[in-house]
Amino acid sequence: MNLLTVSGSPHVHGDNSVKKVMYGVVYALIPAMLISIYFFGFDAVRVLLISVAACLLFEWLIQKYLIKGPATINDGSALITGILLAFNVPSNLPIWIIIVGAFVAIGIAKMSFGGLGKNPFNPALVGRVFLLISFPVQMTSWPIAKPLFSSVVTDAITGPTPLGILKDGLRSGEKVSDIITQLPSYLQQLVGDMGGSLGEVSAIALLIGGLYLLIRKIITWQIPVAYLGSVIIFTGILWLVNPEQFVNPLFHLITGGLMLGVFFMATDMVSSPMSSKGQIIFGLGCGIITVVIRIWGAYPEGVSFAILIMNALTPLINNSFKPKRFGEVVKIDHK
Amino acid sequence: MKTFKLGGVHPAENKISENKAIEVLPIPKQVQIPLGQNLGAPSVPIVKKGDEVKTGQLIAKGEAFISSNIHSSVSGKVLKIDNVNDQSGYKRPAIVINVAGDEWEENIDRTDTLKKNITASKNEIIKKVHELGIVGLGGAAFPSHVKLMVPKGKKAEVLIINGVECEPYLTADHRVMLEKANELLVGTKILMKALGVNKALIGIENNKPDAIEHLSKLSKEYEGIEVHPLKVKYPQGGEKQLIKALTNREVPSGTLPIEVGCVVQNVGTALAVYEAVQKNKPLFERVVTITGKAIKNPSNFLVRIGTPISELIEACGGIPDKTSKIIGGGPMMGKSLVTPDAPIVKGSSGVLLFDEKESKRVEEKACIRCASCIKVCPMGLEPVLISQLTKLEMYEEAEKNNIMDCIECGSCQYTCPSGKPLLDYIRLGKFKVGQIIRNRGKN
Numbered sequence: 001m002n003l004l005t006v007s008g009s010p011h012v013h014g015d016n017s018v019k020k021v022m023y024g025v026v027y028a029l030i031p032a033m034l035i036s037i038y039f040f041g042f043d044a045v046r047v048l049l050i051s052v053a054a055c056l057l058f059e060w061l062i063q064k065y066l067i068k069g070p071a072t073i074n075d076g077s078a079l080i081t082g083i084l085l086a087f088n089v090p091s092n093l094p095i096w097i098i099i100v101g102a103f104v105a106i107g108i109a110k111m112s113f114g115g116l117g118k119n120p121f122n123p124a125l126v127g128r129v130f131l132l133i134s135f136p137v138q139m140t141s142w143p144i145a146k147p148l149f150s151s152v153v154t155d156a157i158t159g160p161t162p163l164g165i166l167k168d169g170l171r172s173g174e175k176v177s178d179i180i181t182q183l184p185s186y187l188q189q190l191v192g193d194m195g196g197s198l199g200e201v202s203a204i205a206l207l208i209g210g211l212y213l214l215i216r217k218i219i220t221w222q223i224p225v226a227y228l229g230s231v232i233i234f235t236g237i238l239w240l241v242n243p244e245q246f247v248n249p250l251f252h253l254i255t256g257g258l259m260l261g262v263f264f265m266a267t268d269m270v271s272s273p274m275s276s277k278g279q280i281i282f283g284l285g286c287g288i289i290t291v292v293i294r295i296w297g298a299y300p301e302g303v304s305f306a307i308l309i310m311n312a313l314t315p316l317i318n319n320s321f322k323p324k325r326f327g328e329v330v331k332i333d334h335k
Numbered sequence: 336m337k338t339f340k341l342g343g344v345h346p347a348e349n350k351i352s353e354n355k356a357i358e359v360l361p362i363p364k365q366v367q368i369p370l371g372q373n374l375g376a377p378s379v380p381i382v383k384k385g386d387e388v389k390t391g392q393l394i395a396k397g398e399a400f401i402s403s404n405i406h407s408s409v410s411g412k413v414l415k416i417d418n419v420n421d422q423s424g425y426k427r428p429a430i431v432i433n434v435a436g437d438e439w440e441e442n443i444d445r446t447d448t449l450k451k452n453i454t455a456s457k458n459e460i461i462k463k464v465h466e467l468g469i470v471g472l473g474g475a476a477f478p479s480h481v482k483l484m485v486p487k488g489k490k491a492e493v494l495i496i497n498g499v500e501c502e503p504y505l506t507a508d509h510r511v512m513l514e515k516a517n518e519l520l521v522g523t524k525i526l527m528k529a530l531g532v533n534k535a536l537i538g539i540e541n542n543k544p545d546a547i548e549h550l551s552k553l554s555k556e557y558e559g560i561e562v563h564p565l566k567v568k569y570p571q572g573g574e575k576q577l578i579k580a581l582t583n584r585e586v587p588s589g590t591l592p593i594e595v596g597c598v599v600q601n602v603g604t605a606l607a608v609y610e611a612v613q614k615n616k617p618l619f620e621r622v623v624t625i626t627g628k629a630i631k632n633p634s635n636f637l638v639r640i641g642t643p644i645s646e647l648i649e650a651c652g653g654i655p656d657k658t659s660k661i662i663g664g665g666p667m668m669g670k671s672l673v674t675p676d677a678p679i680v681k682g683s684s685g686v687l688l689f690d691e692k693e694s695k696r697v698e699e700k701a702c703i704r705c706a707s708c709i710k711v712c713p714m715g716l717e718p719v720l721i722s723q724l725t726k727l728e729m730y731e732e733a734e735k736n737n738i739m740d741c742i743e744c745g746s747c748q749y750t751c752p753s754g755k756p757l758l759d760y761i762r763l764g765k766f767k768v769g770q771i772i773r774n775r776g777k778n
Contacts, residue, residue: 003659004658004659004660004661004671004672004673004674004675005659005660005671005689005694005695006424006660006671006672006673007660007671007694007696008671008756008758008759008762009662009664009666009667009668009669009670009671009743009745009758010666010667010668010745010746010748010749010758011660011662011666011667011669011671011687011689011693011694012346012347012503012666012667012693012749013696013697013748013749013751013754014344014346014749014750016707016750016751016752017697017700017752017753017754018700018701018703018752018753020752021703021705021752075700077703115701116700116701116703117701117702117703117704117753118701220710269703269704269705269706270703270704271704274704274706274709274717274719275706275709275717322717323709323712323715323716323717324341324715325588325714325715325716325737325740326341326575326579326585326588326713326714326715326740327575327585327586327587327588327589327590327714327740328588328715
């Protein structure tokens with residue numbers, strides 16, 4: 001007989017693994033990826049490939065030559081960062097800017113903290129916000145969606161997103177009801193036929209991916225429900241107060257990066273709180289900050305900033321909102 | 336269907352021996368009966384080298400309050416009292432007896448007739464349970480008489496009989512419920528009488544429909560006993576989880592079940608209590624599952640305490656070629672053994688053999704803070720946090736984060752996608768924090 005293995009219990013392990021979790025997220029991103037390729041064509045493929053390749057390369061280089069640890073690029077995490085970064089930029093972004101974004105996302109936001117699991121902020125969002133602040137012109141000239149196989153023959157026409165149009169219109173004193181007539185219809189917005197970053201345009205595709213994540217139990221309901229709920233309630237109240245100055249909640253839900261942020265970035269497990277209560281607080285915070293920035297901020301969109309700000313609060317939330325304990329009635333005296 | 340609410344996992348059940356009727360394992364040539372079999376203080380031997388003993392004869396006394404008597408499981412001659420490798424992997428004192436025949440103490444009733452009528456008084460029952468060395472047979476081996484002596488100021492309201500058997504692979508309790516149903520129901524009535532309660536709930540997980548049906552039918556003849564099917568979820572066999580599932584009462588942190596009026600006993604214990612009180616039979620044999628995917632003939636054996644585990648393996652067709660882990664108990668909470676010669680003790684519910692592949696842990700990766708361990712923790716703790724605090728030797732912080740509430744069920748480590756050895760650290764942390772708490776008491 002062989003020597004016996006001796007180890008502590010449990011002696012069995014469920015079949016969950018980091019790889020399964022990460023590739024689950026990748027599968028959930030596929031519907032939005034297909035929609036982005038449909039609307040933005042070859043440009044979308046270009047941005048996705050470059051972003052993913054650059055993220056994987058930076059992770060591999062840093063892991064090998066700086067951290068000097070075992071290769072981690074096949075765990076799926078850098079792949080997700082690559083896809084999410086691509087999803088957060090316009091399809092006509094120059095290659096070198098994408099590479100800079102990938103470096104900031106992987107090199108600075110992730111690997112400098114020690115790699116997978118150690119980053120306090122969502123890497124793709126750090127990359128995106130860095131690009132937004134550094135290259136505001138390139139980052140905010142969105143190509144108009146141009147479906148594949150459509151007969152429209154136009155050269156790359158760029159324009160603002162619906163949120164941008166709304167913000168500019170309100171600034172110049174127009175009424176919401178007038179601005180809305182210049183925008184794509186709700187149906188177009190829902191499927192993604194509008195200007196915007198690659199992966200954020202189609203609320204419906206993102207919702208499908210989000211539901212897949214919920215069903216596979218890769219994410220829990222707390223953050224998405226609290227985030228969407230607080231956006232609906234906050235914008236709903238404002239809309240009821242003055243519908244000519246504040247647009248309706250539906251508009252807020254299906255435009256901009258909200259759906260992408262809610263299901264794929266706020267729920268990033270590494271940078272969000274761990275207890276159910278903490279996740280609800282986190283979601284509420286994200287929702288409120290998003291609306292405040294969208295309505296009163298300088299930028300038309302606030303999802304990225306909202307999530308990054310709440311990422312910073314995550315350790316505090318983890319400390320303050322503990323899970324519900326079993327038998328938590330007796331206060332333990334530590335003296 | 337009833338179950339506990341907080342946390343829990345559902346590992347593959349693998350109850351491969353569930354249809355194997357209990358067989359009597361032949362008595363081995365030699366038994367090693369450890370002196371420290373129960374939770375609490377070890378027992379003190381009252382026999383010496385060369386003494387002749389009979390089956391069922393008292394050979395070691397439990398002198399402390401939480402301690403228990405030990406009886407010879409065979410007849411023969413005491414070879415020595417010496418240190419042997421027990422299931423913990425340490426050498427600990429045991430009484431080694433060379434077997435000669437099988438001569439039982441005369442006062443033990445060896446007939447199979449069911450003795451339903453309970454004549455013993457409350458105090459006589461507790462005395463018998465104490466004298467005849469009954470301990471909890473679910474695994475922890477807590478002396479049963481201690482649980483029956485309700486502390487002043489507390490009141491027992493309901494007896495809970497644990498037929499959950501939530502550990503994968505194990506089927507000993509399942510077989511007892513099928514084959515010794517009447518005996519265990521009488522045992523339950525005896526326990527009810529000892530506690531002065533008129534209600535007993537038997538909790539059985541829904542993966543044992545035959546046991547649920549059988550006991551439900553028979554229990555109609557026993558007043559006050561109800562059988563409740565439970566949704567399959569680990570660790571439902573944990574006292575606090577079972578009480579929550581059946582009564583919706585939550586045992587406060589740091590207290591015992593009696594705090595909410597409950598006393599929990601295992602089905603095997605109820606059977607042992609029946610045999611002790613009605614048949615005058617000490618606890619010297621028990622049902623043990625021996626199982627594993629590679630074993631030729633997974634079985635449920637009635638085994639004399641002190642029988643080497645290797646004898647059970649032989650009786651199942653020998654040790655499979657690639658065996659590389661032998662577990663005393665189930666896969667979630669059992670201990671991996673250093674040697675197959677370790678003896679069966681009162682708390683042994685099963686023996687599980689794993690091959691090389693099954694024995695390996697998954698590769699450890701970085702924590703991705705997915706909070707799975709928090710979601711599955713049945714005590715509502717943060718396993719990732721308290722294991723990290725232990726790693727950093729921040730024991731006071733670990734205590735504040737309620738490390739002592741951990742029941743060591745292993746759900747966290749089972750579910751961790753990063754393959755972190757969470758429970759290894761938490762166990763160490765509990766040991767260290769336990770030391771700190773005891774020292775604090777001294778100052």
